[in-house]
Amino acid sequence: MNTPRLTENDVWLLNYYRLSEVNGALFFGRIARIVRGPLQVDVTHHFADEANHARYWTDCLDDLGHAPHRLPSGYQDQYLEVAGMPANLMEVLAITQVFEKRVIGVYRRHLRHPGTHPRVRQTIERIMLDERRHIGYVRTALEQMADKYGADRIEKAVDHFTQADREVYAKTIAEYGERFAHLTADYDLRADDDAYDDTYGDLDDAEGVPRIATNLGKGATLC
């Protein structure tokens, strides 16, 4: 079998993923510094995971003969601009839930692309195991915050950030066009659903978007 070669767009995209993970680590490092109580464990772990994910992408690029390079901005940079700054811990977790859903959706689509390099596939699969855990603890934490913030308020926050995410995603696709071609390709997403769920568990709705098994954050699908 011929191993697919990385195109220039592939290299750009892997660097984009890498930057996103670096930004995620920086963000969760900030939150890990100030979170109190039992959440300290999960948030600190999340921070470490994001840093590891950045390392995985760095190693992947290096293994494939490419040096990581700087990009002007990442996904999260536009996020706060469009979504606004989260002002409390609940909003931090709400925006995290939405963002993690997006990340999982993007990575899943990348995995489904038939031309994905085995080394890239390996990297995404490794990252996805952590992302699944992130979704779980964030979901639980948001449920536990209902007493303090109110379930309706949490749901509104998730809806707000979901709308912002859609806007940012649409802008990103529009701006970077062909770089994301494989993510917007019209191929059958359902073909591998059973195999995927066997590996990662039944997290997804029919569109391959993680289904958050709670009343919180329902309804959003990736555009």
Add this chain to the structure above:
Amino acid sequence: MLTRTTFDEVADRISALIGLPAGRIGPDTALSALAVDSFRMVELVVDLQEEFDSAFGQAELALVSTVGELADLLAGESATASAAGAPRPVPTEAG
């Protein structure tokens, strides 16, 4: 009503987080003048909320521009939270 103690506590906490001497943080100090990036601002605001057990959201935060106003918000939310059994106000916008 903002008390001197509350403002001092907020200023001290901001000072500790960003390394700016507390004496240089006054009620009229603009939040934008604290010279922190967006991630650090999130850390700052969330830390203050956790410290003062308040729960205001984006909508309320968008209305404040100075450290004094932020301290007022924290004091107001804390007073609301400490009222026996009083439900927290639910803002009309997300957050």
